[in-house]
Amino acid sequence: MTTSAGTPSGTGLTWPRYDTPDDLAVIEAVPLAERGLPGTSYDLLRRAAGLWPDRPALTVLPDAASWRTPKDRTYAELLGDVHQAANALYRRSSPAS
Incomplete structure (x- = not known):
């Protein structure tokens, strides 16, 4: 609405x-x-994922051979990708316990 x-x-x-x-x-x-x-690009992405989780956020070519079959990434998927990358970077920078 x-x-x-x-x-x-x-x-x-x-x-x-x-x-x-x-x-x-x-x-x-x-x-x-x-x-x-939104104050940051992350805030913008979070808002978009909340409002339109299933809408395409971007379209990518997975590889050069697949140029005729681009893949859409939804806002929800893109936000998940950002969280996954941030968590991986956090784990890498944290001292081993």
């Missing part, structure tokens, strides 16, 4: 609808601090 501003309801986002260039003045009138923008 979306609000009249065209944003998903319950997200805390304040983003007016943009249908024509004339709408830009309305968008620019909303202070950045009131837009509910």
